[in-house]
Amino acid sequence: MSSxxxxxxxxxxxxxxxxxxxxxxxxxxxxxxxxxxxxxxxDNKELMTDMNSVFHAPYTIENYINILATSSVFRWILNSVIxxxxxxxLTLVLSSLAGYGFARLNFPFRNALFVLVLLxxxxxxxxxxxxxxxxxxxxKFHNTYHGLILPGLAAPFGVFLMTQxxxxxxxxxxxxxxxxxxxxxxxxxxxxxxLTLPAQATLxxxxxxxxxxxxxxxxxxxxxxxxxxxxxxxxxxxxxxxxSEGLGFLMSQAVFAGAPILILYLFFQKYIVTAVSxxxxx
Numbered sequence: 447m448s449s450x451x452x453x454x455x456x457x458x459x460x461x462x463x464x465x466x467x468x469x470x471x472x473x474x475x476x477x478x479x480x481x482x483x484x485x486x487x488x489d490n491k492e493l494m495t496d497m498n499s500v501f502h503a504p505y506t507i508e509n510y511i512n513i514l515a516t517s518s519v520f521r522w523i524l525n526s527v528i529x530x531x532x533x534x535x536l537t538l539v540l541s542s543l544a545g546y547g548f549a550r551l552n553f554p555f556r557n558a559l560f561v562l563v564l565l566x567x568x569x570x571x572x573x574x575x576x577x578x579x580x581x582x583x584x585x586k587f588h589n590t591y592h593g594l595i596l597p598g599l600a601a602p603f604g605v606f607l608m609t610q611x612x613x614x615x616x617x618x619x620x621x622x623x624x625x626x627x628x629x630x631x632x633x634x635x636x637x638x639x640x641l642t643l644p645a646q647a648t649l650x651x652x653x654x655x656x657x658x659x660x661x662x663x664x665x666x667x668x669x670x671x672x673x674x675x676x677x678x679x680x681x682x683x684x685x686x687x688x689x690s691e692g693l694g695f696l697m698s699q700a701v702f703a704g705a706p707i708l709i710l711y712l713f714f715q716k717y718i719v720t721a722v723s724x725x726x727x728x
Contacts, residue, residue, distance in 0.1 A: 526676040
C-alpha cells in the first residue's frame with residue numbers, strides 16, 4: 447500500500463510540475479499578444495508621452511474606428527477572403543486527389559514524381575519570383591484574383607501531408623469497397639476522404655493562415671488599390687513615422703489583420719489537435 451500511495455503522490459507531483467510549466471509557457475507566449483492588444487487600445491499621443499500608460503485606463507477604440515474609416519478597408523477584407531478562401535479550397539481538393547493517387551494508385555514513375563514534388567519544399571519563393579512575375583505579366587494576370595491565387599496552388603507540403611495520411615489508412619477498406627463493385631473515385635470520395643478530415647482541417651488552416659498573412663507576392667502582383675489584400679492595404683495606410691507617432695494605430699492594424707485567423711483556429715482547433723496527435727502516434 448505504501449509503495450502504491452507513494453507512486454500516486456510522485457505522479458501527482460510530476461503532473462503538477464508539468465501543469466505549472468505549461469501555464470508558465472502559455473503566459474510567456476500570450477504576453478506579447480496581450481501587450482499588442484493593450485497598445486492598440488491606447489491613444490497615440492498618450493503613448494508618445496508615457497509608455498507606462500498602457501498599464502492603466504483610460505482605453506479607447508479610436509484606433510479601430512480609424513481603420514474602419516478607411517474607405518477601401520472592406521474591399522481589402524473582401525479581397526483577402528476571396529483569395530484565401532478559394533486558395534484553401536483548391537489546395538485541399540488538389541492535395542487530396544494527389545495524395546490519394548500517390549498513396550493508393552500504381553502508375554509509371556510514381557516514386558520519381560513524388561520525390562519531385564517533395565523537392566518543391568526546398569525551393570524558396572524568391573528563387574522563382576522573377577520568372578513568375580514575367581510569366582504573369584505576359585499572361586496579363588497581375589491585378590486579378592487568379593493572379594493572386596494560382597501561385598499558392600503549388601503546395602508540396604499539402605501533397606506530402608495527404609499522401610502520408612492516406613497511406614496510414616488500412617488497405618482493407620479499399621479491398622472491401624472493391625468487392626462491392628465500388629469505383630476508385632467512389633472509394634476516394636465516400637470511404638477514404640471522410641477519414642482524412644483532421645488532416646484536411648490542419649492543411650486548410652495552415653493554407654488559409656499563410657495566404658491571409660502573405661505580403662510578398664500580393665505586393666508585387668496587386669499594384670492597384672482595389673486589388674490590395676488586407677495586409678497590403680493596411681501597410682499602405684501607415685505613415686513614415688508610424689512606429690513612433692502612431693504606435694497604437696499600428697498595433698490595432700496588427701490585431702485587426704490577425705483576428706480572423708484566431709477566430710478560424712478556435713473553430714477548427716479540435717481537428718488540428720486530432721491531426722497532430724494522430725501524426726505523432728504514427
